[in-house]
Amino acid sequence: MSLDEKTIQQYDVDCLLHSWSVQGKTPRPVIARAEGIYLYDTGGKRYYDMSSQAMNVNIGHGNQKVIQAVKDQMDNFASIGVGWATSVRSELAKKLLDISSDNMGKVFFTLGGAEANENALKIARMYTGRAKVFSRYRAYHGGTSGAGHLTGEPRRFPNEIAGSAGFIKFFDPYVYRDNLGFDSDAEASAYYLKALRQQIIFENPGNVAAVFVETVTGSNGIIIPPDGYLQGLRTLCDEFGILLVCDEVMAGFGRTGQYFAYQNWGIKPDLVTFAKGVTCGYLPVGGVIVDKKIADYFDDHVFSCGLTYTGYAAGCAAGVATLAVYEEENLIQAAVARGRLLGEILEDLKARHKSVGDVRYIGLFSALELVRDKQTREPLVPYGSDPDRLMPKINGALRAKGFCCATHNNNIIVAPPLIITEEELRAAMAILDEVLFTADQWV
Numbered sequence: 475m476s477l478d479e480k481t482i483q484q485y486d487v488d489c490l491l492h493s494w495s496v497q498g499k500t501p502r503p504v505i506a507r508a509e510g511i512y513l514y515d516t517g518g519k520r521y522y523d524m525s526s527q528a529m530n531v532n533i534g535h536g537n538q539k540v541i542q543a544v545k546d547q548m549d550n551f552a553s554i555g556v557g558w559a560t561s562v563r564s565e566l567a568k569k570l571l572d573i574s575s576d577n578m579g580k581v582f583f584t585l586g587g588a589e590a591n592e593n594a595l596k597i598a599r600m601y602t603g604r605a606k607v608f609s610r611y612r613a614y615h616g617g618t619s620g621a622g623h624l625t626g627e628p629r630r631f632p633n634e635i636a637g638s639a640g641f642i643k644f645f646d647p648y649v650y651r652d653n654l655g656f657d658s659d660a661e662a663s664a665y666y667l668k669a670l671r672q673q674i675i676f677e678n679p680g681n682v683a684a685v686f687v688e689t690v691t692g693s694n695g696i697i698i699p700p701d702g703y704l705q706g707l708r709t710l711c712d713e714f715g716i717l718l719v720c721d722e723v724m725a726g727f728g729r730t731g732q733y734f735a736y737q738n739w740g741i742k743p744d745l746v747t748f749a750k751g752v753t754c755g756y757l758p759v760g761g762v763i764v765d766k767k768i769a770d771y772f773d774d775h776v777f778s779c780g781l782t783y784t785g786y787a788a789g790c791a792a793g794v795a796t797l798a799v800y801e802e803e804n805l806i807q808a809a810v811a812r813g814r815l816l817g818e819i820l821e822d823l824k825a826r827h828k829s830v831g832d833v834r835y836i837g838l839f840s841a842l843e844l845v846r847d848k849q850t851r852e853p854l855v856p857y858g859s860d861p862d863r864l865m866p867k868i869n870g871a872l873r874a875k876g877f878c879c880a881t882h883n884n885n886i887i888v889a890p891p892l893i894i895t896e897e898e899l900r901a902a903m904a905i906l907d908e909v910l911f912t913a914d915q916w917v
């Protein structure tokens with residue numbers, strides 16, 4: 475049965491619960507198809523997918539190689555239990571280790587990012603025998619219980635109704651917003667790490683299992699750590715025998731111009747969580763990559779993690795094919811090259827628009843931070859609230875002109891598929907330029 479547009483919208487409002495929002499009755503546009511960097515609604519309107527959906531469709535929509543690989547696997551078998559070895563599961567695990575830092579030993583597969591963090595949390599506690607975990611305020615690690623507690627922004631609050639013992643939050647190295655006048659990255663890194671070290675000591679380091687960080691903070695505004703911060707964090711964790719967990723669910727798979735964002739700073743995390751870009755939404759797959767010493771530990775200790783669909787065969791087939799696409803189409807290098815152009819365009823927007831206080835970018839992972847006053851850096855909307863619904867208005871204006879993207883707090887996130895061409899990037903960003911004049915009027 476294929477439904478008509480009105481019925482689809484009606485069922486969408488009447489029958490579905492939608493994430494992270496008061497439900498409302500506004501009908502959503504209906505997507506008819508997606509191809510490359512474009513989405514098309516049922517009215518034939520075309521949209522640039524400028525945040526790759528949820529920053530996951532890195533290779534773009536409709537990639538026939540991945541689709542065929544999934545079909546081929548489905549023809550064989552879609553899923554197989556954990557009592558069997560399978561070609562695609564073994565191959566994907568091996569490929570993920572090949573693109574990781576050389577300390578990495580094994581992979582545990584999940585179906586998404588929250589589950590990846592959920593299991594990383596458990597692995598860290600099993601390995602260290604310690605209970606507490608540190609994570610940052612401006613972080614999102616997933617919507618399930620443990621991942622929800624790791625999350626620092628307001629989406630964690632519903633979890634805390636049942637308490638949140640052992641989940642300690644610390645501040646992000648948010649240099650622009652903190653506005654402390656650092657002269658260098660080294661000075662900024664030292665400042666944030668000194669505060670964290672103190673906090674760890676006050677929490678009893680002997681009971682801290684792990685520090686979780688989004689290597690580059692994603693949905694909360696593309697907060698890029700100053701150089702030296704992650705290297706110093708690695709040293710700090712080592713000092714106290716604490717595991718360093720890099721959440722690469724959003725920042726991984728070429729987004730920042732490296733397979734994993736941590737590779738931009740040459741660090742070796744103990745655990746890496748991933749999802750999104752490993753299969754780019756063709757099927758859901760996530761997981762945890764663990765350091766060799768942790769993998770070895772489970773040679774003679776029970777690995778108490780499990781899922782019916784761990785290493786789901788059709789998903790792994792999508793993963794193997796997706797990784798081949800990154801390689802064959804040189805998408806990691808493309809992210810660096812297009813990212814350079816994106817950076818130039820963003821700097822130009824910042825120079826010309828009163829409402830753009832800061833632009834942050836690494837590879838094709840970027841944000842424009844909107845402000846009321848460039849001098850004071852007062853955000854366009856207060857943290858965690860938007861009484862005049864200014865950000866949805868901006869988002870609506872962008873969408874009306876065919877530019878789809880994510881916004882969060884006072885940030886517009888621009889993270890297009892890595893296959894975007896120079897011409898497409900310029901054309902899409904011209905739409906953003908136009909709409910920013912509206913935001914300028916509110917300043």
Ligand SMILES: Cc1ncc(COP(=O)(O)O)c(C=O)c1O
Pocket residue numbers: 528585586587588589591614615616617688692693721722723724725749750760
């Ligand atoms: C950094 C990060 N970690 C974890 C998650 C959760 O992933 P999922 O939605 O697949 O559960 C997300 C989702 O956006 C994310 O951005």
